[in-house]
Amino acid sequence: MNKKLIKNATVASYTGVWLDYKKVEKFIKYLSRSELKEYINALKRHESQSTAVIYTPKELDLAQRDMLQSIFQGKKVIFLHDASLMLGLRIIESDNIYEINLKSSLEQIHDYISEEYD
Amino acid sequence: MISSEEIIKQLENRLASFSPDTKLQNVGHVQANHDGVITTSGLSQAVMGELVSFANGSYGVILNLDEDNVSIILLDPTTNLKEGDLVKRTGNLLSIEVSEELFSRVINPLGIPLDGKAKIKKGKRMPLEKVAPGVVEREPVDTPLKTGIKAIDAMIPIGRGQRELIIGDRGLGKTALVIDTIINQQNVAKDSGGMKNVVICVYVAIGQKQSTVAQLVQRLKDTNALDYTIVVAAGASDPASLQYLAPYAGMAIAEYFLEKGRDVLVIHDDLTKHAWAYREISLVLERPAGREAYPGDVFYLHSRLLERAVRLNKKNGGGSITALPLIETQADDISAYIPTNVISITDGQIFLQSDLFNAGIRPAINVGISVSRVGTAAQTPAMKQAAGKMKLELSQYRELAAFAQFGSELDKATLAQLERGKRITEILKQPQYRPVEEAYQIISIWMVTNGYLDDIPVDQISRFESEFHEYIKSHRTKLISKLAAGEKMNEETLKEMQKTIEEFKKGFSV
Numbered sequence: 226m227n228k229k230l231i232k233n234a235t236v237a238s239y240t241g242v243w244l245d246y247k248k249v250e251k252f253i254k255y256l257s258r259s260e261l262k263e264y265i266n267a268l269k270r271h272e273s274q275s276t277a278v279i280y281t282p283k284e285l286d287l288a289q290r291d292m293l294q295s296i297f298q299g300k301k302v303i304f305l306h307d308a309s310l311m312l313g314l315r316i317i318e319s320d321n322i323y324e325i326n327l328k329s330s331l332e333q334i335h336d337y338i339s340e341e342y343d
Numbered sequence: 344m345i346s347s348e349e350i351i352k353q354l355e356n357r358l359a360s361f362s363p364d365t366k367l368q369n370v371g372h373v374q375a376n377h378d379g380v381i382t383t384s385g386l387s388q389a390v391m392g393e394l395v396s397f398a399n400g401s402y403g404v405i406l407n408l409d410e411d412n413v414s415i416i417l418l419d420p421t422t423n424l425k426e427g428d429l430v431k432r433t434g435n436l437l438s439i440e441v442s443e444e445l446f447s448r449v450i451n452p453l454g455i456p457l458d459g460k461a462k463i464k465k466g467k468r469m470p471l472e473k474v475a476p477g478v479v480e481r482e483p484v485d486t487p488l489k490t491g492i493k494a495i496d497a498m499i500p501i502g503r504g505q506r507e508l509i510i511g512d513r514g515l516g517k518t519a520l521v522i523d524t525i526i527n528q529q530n531v532a533k534d535s536g537g538m539k540n541v542v543i544c545v546y547v548a549i550g551q552k553q554s555t556v557a558q559l560v561q562r563l564k565d566t567n568a569l570d571y572t573i574v575v576a577a578g579a580s581d582p583a584s585l586q587y588l589a590p591y592a593g594m595a596i597a598e599y600f601l602e603k604g605r606d607v608l609v610i611h612d613d614l615t616k617h618a619w620a621y622r623e624i625s626l627v628l629e630r631p632a633g634r635e636a637y638p639g640d641v642f643y644l645h646s647r648l649l650e651r652a653v654r655l656n657k658k659n660g661g662g663s664i665t666a667l668p669l670i671e672t673q674a675d676d677i678s679a680y681i682p683t684n685v686i687s688i689t690d691g692q693i694f695l696q697s698d699l700f701n702a703g704i705r706p707a708i709n710v711g712i713s714v715s716r717v718g719t720a721a722q723t724p725a726m727k728q729a730a731g732k733m734k735l736e737l738s739q740y741r742e743l744a745a746f747a748q749f750g751s752e753l754d755k756a757t758l759a760q761l762e763r764g765k766r767i768t769e770i771l772k773q774p775q776y777r778p779v780e781e782a783y784q785i786i787s788i789w790m791v792t793n794g795y796l797d798d799i800p801v802d803q804i805s806r807f808e809s810e811f812h813e814y815i816k817s818h819r820t821k822l823i824s825k826l827a828a829g830e831k832m833n834e835e836t837l838k839e840m841q842k843t844i845e846e847f848k849k850g851f852s853v
Contacts (some may be wrong), residue, residue, distance in 0.1 A: 228410075266374075270384060270411060320385030324366035333366065338354070 441599040442466025452592035475650035491527030491778020497730035502721025504654025504663040511695025527778035547593035550616030586620035613669035691715035723829030740764020782826035
């Protein structure tokens with residue numbers, strides 16, 4: 226099984242945005258050890274690309290969650306808690322991290338001053 | 344004592360121009376670590392050659408962009424990277440901080456000091472990789488770079504802005520030649536306006552023993568040459584990634600001074616080890632191996648480096664970078680892969696041969712097959728006049744040398760040719776760390792090619808020359824100044840030289 230087929234198998238392993246374990250069990254029967262390794266890596270990449278993780282300093286209400294969910298249509302959205310952000314959000318989407326929080330602003334100020342005073 | 348209000352006021356002033364943006368970072372995660380090559384997922388927006396930082400504070404450079412992952416070479420040996428560790432883009436290509444503070448310093452290719460002294464304060468960041476200046480910005484090479492080595496300055500002259508390869512087996516004196524060249528730059532500067540115009544020297548040590556680099560630095564210090572020299576070292580124990588970057592770091596430093604209109608000499612010692620380091624990196628990156636297991640772009644590795652040696656026209660500052668790359672051969676084989684590659688890139692080559700070295704001819708330069716494609720354009724008129732027929736006489740001598748064993752059966756002319764050739768060979772010998780100023784070179788070469796040494800025994804030539812130099816230093820300072828100016832020698836100068844030689848000969852005891 227070549228890389229392209231494994232990629233197609235990865236996409237086919239999902240029902241909507243969720244990994245379908247029954248489909249996965251069907252596929253892995255036909256894979257050799259190295260192909261299985263490639264399949265697992267492909268699943269990890271696909272999972273990372275189809276998931277958005279949102280960190281917030283406090284629990285969000287339903288309306289806020291729905292609003293954020295609507296931004297990432299077609300993706301699985303996971304909400305996590307991180308009090309160190311103080312205010313704002315951190316969004317991890319695929320391999321991009323969006324820092325829209327007070328902690329990041331303070332770190333930027335610190336880096337800016339350090340460079341200016343070097 | 345500063346009050347808290349003052350501190351706040353200062354911070355407010357500093358932050359007046361600051362605007363916090365939504366920080367977007369493109370990141371990856373470590374998947375595997377094989378032999379200093381880190382495979383990561385993510386980093387979808389990374390560019391080739393970009394510097395990345397790891398969670399443990401170490402840095403790497405991206406050398407492969409594959410479909411689903413990115414391969415990164417570590418720049419410092421680190422063993423505590425694990426699967427899943429975060430990797431961040433820095434958004435910067437590899438660069439090195441350069442300023443005048445680098446003189447007399449020994450640094451690694453990332454600009455980190457290796458001499459135990461203070462870190463270099465902020466300078467200008469110069470990119471390690473840069474496109475070479477185009478044709479329009481360049482000017483023909485016409486100013487000599489005087490090495491102080493008689494054989495080179497007379498017959499294989501190097502010009503400022505030229506690339507001249509020095510090639511030979513191990514232990515034949517390649518490094519000795521370049522060290523003498525560095526030392527000689529202060530002599531050249533003193534003759535022409537002072538040390539403010541000295542040719543800045545950048546010595547790049549690639550894959551060498553630390554003890555060798557230490558000895559070299561000490562030698563430069565003892566001869567006061569370190570004052571205008573910068574040493575970039577990536578030793579044998581450094582990762583292959585640093586050895587791969589070292590020549591580019593040296594060139595980046597040279598370009599800083601080039602931009603200021605200065606003349607710079609860059610020595611890469613040696614590019615064979617540089618090619619080995621690149622081969623090692625490429626094999627670990629699983630790039631297809633070609634001839635001698637080198638990757639397919641090993642020519643480009645050196646061509647893009649050496650093309651940055653340039654003589655700029657006045658409009659672009661008028662500075663120059665002269666490159667002296669060194670290549671180590673095995674058993675005098677100059678037809679191997681890397682030597683032939685670099686020969687075809689450079690503007691000439693100086694061959695050092697082991698049989699000449701073993702016969703006591705040092706520097707062991709084979710003048711017959713050494714060449715400088717810039718040629719006499721990089722010689723002063725005085726040197727051109729003195730050394731004009733030397734190469735021909737030496738080549739005639741080599742042709743006849745096989746007959747030397749039949750000494751008693753040869754005609755007078757052949758014998759005379761042989762004797763002349765022996766004397767020329769002898770005068771071209773030179774001790775290490777004793778570069779000769781051009782005025783003295785001109786005198787030595789002129790007197791041997793015009794037969795003034797034909798009556799001196801071959802084994803006394805060296806003593807004659809050194810005593811004669813001392814004599815004219817104290818008795819003929821005006822003559823020395825005239826010759827140092829480099830102008831063509833007129834009748835009066837030639838007569839004075841002749842008279843001086845005859846005067847000295849009267850007092851010289853064989």
